[in-house]
Amino acid sequence: MSNVSEHLHAFHKAMHEDRKRAIANHEAQLDKADGKEEFHKAEIERHKLALQHHADGMQECSKALAAEDLAKFNPDQLVPTRVSAIAPPPEVRAIPRAGQRLPAAADPSTDALFEKIFGLQSTHVEERSLSK
Numbered sequence: 001m002s003n004v005s006e007h008l009h010a011f012h013k014a015m016h017e018d019r020k021r022a023i024a025n026h027e028a029q030l031d032k033a034d035g036k037e038e039f040h041k042a043e044i045e046r047h048k049l050a051l052q053h054h055a056d057g058m059q060e061c062s063k064a065l066a067a068e069d070l071a072k073f074n075p076d077q078l079v080p081t082r083v084s085a086i087a088p089p090p091e092v093r094a095i096p097r098a099g100q101r102l103p104a105a106a107d108p109s110t111d112a113l114f115e116k117i118f119g120l121q122s123t124h125v126e127e128r129s130l131s132k
Helices: 004-032 037-070 112-118
Strands: none
Touching: 004 037
């Protein structure tokens, strides 16, 4: 499974190779250029800067990949339990601020239809086993 760092590393590697070829092409044309020596020298310098940029990018991506490998799950590592993004654990209760009323508990006189619609009563139905 590839991740962003691997994709970026492959991109920088491909661009690094492309810049190497571009530098070689400009160097080959430098001898044959009639009056365009300055153009080819400028292009060689431009491609060398880009070559260095992509070499640095490959190095950074390699560091990121190494860091990701080190950060992978370790079975001996402590893992938090009872983590919930939906509701707090049952032993946690709301503590009102000064002057605030306590949260209302379910009123026993609430209409049965209201309870059914808004799920105030348990909707859990026990399954009966087929084997006896």
